[in-house]
Amino acid sequence: MRTPFSLKNHTAKIGLLLLGIAITSCNALKRVEDDELLLTKNTIYADGEKVTSEDAQSLIFQKPNSALLGYPLRLHLYNLAKKDPDSSYQAWLHKNDKREERLNNLLSKKQVARLGESFMVKGYSEWLKQIGEAPVIIDTSRTRKSLERLKAFYGGKGYFNANATYELDSSKRKQRAAIDYQLTLGDPFIIDSFSKKISSPAVDSIYQLNAKNSLVKRGRQFNIADFNNERERLTNIFRNTGIYGFQESSISYEILRDTTKASDDQKLDVEMSIQDLRKRDENTVTTSKYYVHRFKKVNIYADYLFDTNEDSLQSIDYNNYTIYYKGKLRYKPKALTDAIFIKKDSIYRELDRIRTYRQIANLNTFKYPNIDFIVDSTQSKIDANIYLSARPKYSLQLDTDVTHSNIQYAGLAFSSSLVTRNVFGGAETLSLSARGSVGLLSDASLSDEKYVTEIGGDINLNFPRLWLPFISTNKIIPYYMLPQTKISIGTSFQKNIGLDKNALNTIYGYNWSPTETKRHNIELINIQYVRNLNQDRFYNVYNNSFDRLNNIALDAFESDPTVSEFFEEDNLQLSIPDGTKGFTEAVLEEGRFNLSPDNFSDVRSLEERRVRLTENNLIFAGNYTFTKNNKQGITDNEFYQFRMKIESAGALLSALKNVIPFSQNDNGKNLVFGVPYSEYFKTEFDYIKHWDLARSNVIAFRSFFGLAVPYGNSDNVPFVRSYFAGGSNDNRAWNAYSLGPGTTENLNDFNEANLKLAFNLEYRFPIAGDIKGALFADAGNIWNVFDDVENPEATFNNLSSFGDIALGTGFGLRYDFTYFVFRLDTGFKTYNPAEEPAKRWFRDYNFGNAVFNIGINYPF
Template identity: 25%
Template sequence: MGGCSATRYLNEDQALVKKVKLKGIDNDLKESASLYVQQEIRPNSWFNLALYNMLNTSNGKYRTGRVRNIGEAPHLLDSSLVDISRREIEKFLVYKGFFNADVKSDIRVKNKKAYITFTAEQGPAFSIRNFTYEIPDTAVRKLYEKHRPSFTKIRSGNRYDIDSAMNEINSTYNLMKENGYYDFLKQYIHINLDSTLYSGRVDLKFQIYNPPGKSAHPVYFINNETTVEIKNSNGRTRNITPDSGIVDSSLYFRDYSHRFRFKPLSRYIFFRYGERYNASRENLTYDRLYELNVFRSIKIDYEKDPDSSSLNVHIDATPLKRMSNRVEGEYTFNSGRNGFNIANTYTNRNLFGGAEQLDVKLRYGILFDSREGRKLLGNVFNRDFQIGVNLIIPRLLVPFNIPSKIGTGIPHTTFSSSMQVFDQPGAFRNRLFINSITYDWLQDKNKLHSLTPVNIEYRDGMLDPAFRDSIRALGYEAYIRTNDRRYFNIGSMYTFTYNANKLNTYGDFFYFRGLADIGGNTLGLFTNIFKFHRDSTGSRTFMGLPYLQYAKTEIDLRYYKYFRGERQLVVRLNPGVVYPYGNTDEIPFERNFYAGGSAGVRAWQARSLGPGNYNRASLKDEETRKNFTYLDQYGEIKLEGNIEYRFKIMNNFIGSKLKGAAFTDFGNVWRLRENKDVGGGEFYFDKFLNQLALGAGAGLRFDLQYFVFRLDVGAKIKDPQFTGSKQWVIKHLFNRDERDAFKDEYSRTNAPDRYRFLQYNFGIGMPF
């Protein structure tokens, strides 16, 4: 694609725009000024242009009919668009205070390639000399004088620019709307500019006019008649007798859906009798009612009382369907193993009439192994059944008094209970029960806190007796201690997330998510006081079961860089560590980290990478390798990283927006302590960089607006299970004889594992 020159498809009188330069513009303004260059004459993205050329050319020319909407059509030189861009850049400089700015354009064409240069003579920057204001309404003038220092950007000596003037207008308008001036219009505000001075300075005069025929702006107050009308989910009220009620002597409810309790809803309606009209309270009411996730539409209207300067508030709300059901499924395949996962989520959005949400989730997955020649359905490799129930209440339920306002948004209390039943016939079975209470609240729109003070967990893991005896005979005692165990755990977790609300937007920003998980400290304290009983292994027990003690932390740090035209670069680093102590020597399987998968190092299947330089050929025989699959490749330390470039390919592809991605991933997991069963798996500072796996690939994202369907293909470049130069497995990928010989040798030493240079990942949603 890189070798296909787009110019060979052009007519003799056409030229492809290859470069646009801006000269003579201050560096702090140049990037903003470049946005005024018309999109049609900006240089193409080479990748999108190559895609367009592949599918829209024939016989050395561009198609004139049946043009496929994929990639990006060539941006051709158009002198009229160049002139429009020149005038817009000049206008931008004038807005920034360069009133005498003059911009010229120069076009150079060579070999059907156009190079455009915009050269500006900015002239002197006009600065503000005097700022005066004229406000005949004394009440409005006092309000403006009191609050202006908190929002103004207009100061004597600063360079004049239109943005500062518009900020003065918009901030004043918002100030009026938040202090009772319901009828106030932006047209009442005007800024006069006097730039006839020869000294390069301007005088500004700020004015707020009175309404026509009036000597002052009227102030409105909220009346004692705020009505809330709730339709049924179909938006109907006819022939339905509503539930009615009054809360706080001023909120009148009529509920035609017969689903809501009025007292809980009143917490999120912020109009109060006798207070001044305030637009921010209206916006806050909108935000909170929508955050409850029970209303499809909300509309707030006002009615003026003809006998007074008061407003009657009317809130019209239409709820969502009370109950919904969502079914999801996926199909997985890798190296002869095929299977599916199917999940069902039932949601009740208003369980007790106060916007409480109940989620019941069921998930069943099964994986078949067809590599032994038997029919697919006749060889189940593993089965996984999960059920979870979450009850989400829109407030913090705590046994002590807390401030009525904690941050922004609606806080939530979540009661959660889940069970997992996992079976890998002939090898391992696991039963896991978890119950927890979690509090979520927003410090501000960008900062989310999540605290789980109580997380109670019971786990019953058991190796198949025959398998356990066989691996004990082979000396793999560590696997028995890790997996063949029952335990009880009481822990606490805290998560802080920054900028999660920006993940589906374009812009330059950092995202951060940090997790702290601590288990067993409370039980450890009681152990020291009451001297709990010890089991045969020497571990203290609670209710007859050993309990865990550990500390775990994980960080997800990302940087999103936006390049115009729905192009974005994402750089991600994801380290983590878990440390057992006190009553615990080995962290159980579920608490450890694994590498690979559709959101990690995508050239490897999940749980098939690492730890360190570990190679499964060290296991004694083929049967042991088969039974240990997914059970031996984990660690207490994790480091993964990703670099992904995202771009749009076409706007409409079978009803979805088609986007592409190119990525590079790296990472691995390690053990904290040396383990003879996992050779090369321990972490050392002087070795871990050489043990990082490296993969690269490309993917497609089908954006259906409500969700994204994703396909990624990752290729292994450097595989740490090998040593020295043999780690660079990418050298075998493009030579068929070498590739086949390498895979045959791997099958001989690592059977039943097969080596795959490429890994396909299907998923719902973005990987990160």
């Protein structure tokens, strides 16, 4: 029987109603005096056109209080604070005379005052003021300063005779006003002629070779940004064509016109001057010509300590470098010189100095180097001294963690790693790591024992170059691209976790970065071998699969009681593993029980899935990944990232099948070490874009497409190479592995497929202090395609399958700890393709069916 009103079912609505009442009851003018105006909006107009440029908006001194979806939350938080918390404390004491008398007997007045300062009222008020925002009261003196800034801004664009005024619009709401900044620009000034005056002949010669790309040219509108960019361009050219120590301040421009007088002639004459090098001593300033410098000698000090007596050092000459060392040289000379881009008899280039710093850091053997240049008396020769300070030969790291999962109530995990540097004398790095965990088993049906354990280890060897025996790769991929070779082997052993897997992984690959934004990664060999030790435990682990099979057996039992031979003795439930195995064989191989077509199809798909997830896997693959990321530092909120990955598995082995006589299993699959190797082709595209909307408001977008196609020796893609949907970094309205494939819903415990589409859109905004907020929409799904899955609800069939794309929306709270962000997101199922078509929209759009996700850092 349904009651007219259920408090339980309307809790969320009541909470939202109370929140709305609390918000609308706040008074934004609480701290605004009668003769003051609260600033609500700034608008800039240039020649009648509205200006939305962030550069122009940033010049205004006073900005309205920040708003969250149009609501000034921080202003209202500030208004909630007590104006004078000390007086509140005194009022509280007067209302409690006995308490005041008791306090006065125990404490002096000064002590009582100190106690009042620490009283909760004041602490709460100060906290509200700290996270809140004081009302922005219009100050006309600051408004006039903003006008001057705007005039200067447009003056820098050539509008020297611009006029600026402002108007206050206070007619719309009481004690509130918006400010309109009006600028009349007029005609811009144009560069009519350009001349130069260069003192140093060497600089003049270099300039002539690069003048055609000048940003300051005749006929262009005057723009101060062009002059600044041209100064930077020329400085970069001079410093990379031999002019050591070139000063950007040597370049200056002179405007040969009185721009303060109005005239119909809007033309300018510009003269560029490049002066000589200026040196400042204690009392005098001297000048000297700039010269093209060449390196006379390059010295490398290996394992250098600044208190080292250089007379005690030994030295060797190698490839036009002199290497100094003490005792015994621990590094191969070639390993040191390959990291140095400064060469004897070459001209000075700032780029070579920067590349030397980067490559030495890439060796992971030395601390940040010190490079010293000494110019001789002729002002044309340089001695370069490169001081290298070694990192510790060995370093050890230990980590521990407390864990919890659906397999274990509580667990303790540990890991340790030992790093050895300069293993073979060529700045190679060897890393040995071990990890392990032990926990209390949460489900007694999974094992007779109480504990779960996992141990593993890895060996990683990194070379700071592309290592190919007997082949030189430096001309193909130079050292300034920071090439690395990675060789790794790892293994892990699980007990009472799933099917108890033993795994072995081996990788041999290369990576390099041709620019700061681009990165290439090639894994020539990526081998993964997975062995399942307890295959009979499948139906203990995958409960959804067991429930489906057991329900089919119960349906069959109603018409054929002989099904009971597969049940446990005490109840109508298939025994594991004998009952599940016997019932499946009776249905599929013996044709017993006369099941419906749907039930027969389900038994067949369950058996196919059981075989797939319990069989051992051998993946012999290679892949290539290209990444481009133009993000400039952690504070950059206007960037994009693109990643493309291509992977092929099993192709090489299949190419050898005519040479090597592989053995085969009953299904005709080729075996390597008794295991059918996987054969598939996989490709992925991932694109991320961030837009900075100013004032820490950001829109972030991500799109992902992934497809893995099995062929040849495989009918499906291995579980470890397939895709899943849902989770804190995917569609946050569904738990991980619970979305899809297609229109199915929680078909298996871990739902996966070989085709994935995902789209994420997120609006991020500040709330108060280090507390951030987000509104998001996540769309996507997974499907089976080109494999052995025949369920039409789980497969991608045609364009109509795009209707299976699920949509989740929600909100999130984040706390910024500077070095990382703690994230809590709440997702609601907005469009659920697993429901009937008429019930897909907003069916579970409530807090009772919401999914809560905890994560570290942003999802993308």
